Amino acid sequence: MSERPFTSTSFQQYLAEHRLMATRCGTCGALHLPPRPLCPSCFGEAISWEEMSGSGHLKAFTTIHIAPTAMIEAGYGRNNPYCTGVVELDEGPAISAQILGVDASHPQGIAVGIRLSVTFVERGQGDGRHTLLGFQPAVG
Ligand SMILES: [Zn+2]
Numbered sequence: 001m002s003e004r005p006f007t008s009t010s011f012q013q014y015l016a017e018h019r020l021m022a023t024r025c026g027t028c029g030a031l032h033l034p035p036r037p038l039c040p041s042c043f044g045e046a047i048s049w050e051e052m053s054g055s056g057h058l059k060a061f062t063t064i065h066i067a068p069t070a071m072i073e074a075g076y077g078r079n080n081p082y083c084t085g086v087v088e089l090d091e092g093p094a095i096s097a098q099i100l101g102v103d104a105s106h107p108q109g110i111a112v113g114i115r116l117s118v119t120f121v122e123r124g125q126g127d128g129r130h131t132l133l134g135f136q137p138a139v140g
Contacts, residue, residue, distance in 0.1 A: 033089070033095050056088050058135075
């Protein structure tokens with residue numbers, strides 16, 4: 001089985017397939033997300049893809065009222081803020097992503113430490129269609 005190259009393009013392709021993939025260093029065992037073609041810990045090149053469970057918890061977050069263009073096109077902005085956060089996965093690595101299913105208008109109601117699970121957000125049309133990584137509160 002040939003592996004996809006360890007690039008952000010491959011990471012995006014996996015997201016489009018609704019898979020959250022990290023890279024594992026075969027030398028020191030470190031897990032990296034976003035993927036790295038070379039281990040930054042030991043400079044090992046024995047890298048392989050590893051699928052994450054998508055479960056984790058919220059480490060930090062912020063709510064955004066002044067949205068970048070892509071988010072304005074998705075309907076966010078001053079009157080409809082959104083939440084972005086750092087999620088620490090159960091496997092260890094942390095990644096920043098949009099946090100859905102929380103009330104970004106009332107950030108005092110969003111608690112660091114809540115359990116989250118991965119979700120995949122489809123945006124755009126035609127050639128501009130792409131999948132974004134998101135997380136939402138875990139049920140149960
Ligand atoms: Zn390593």
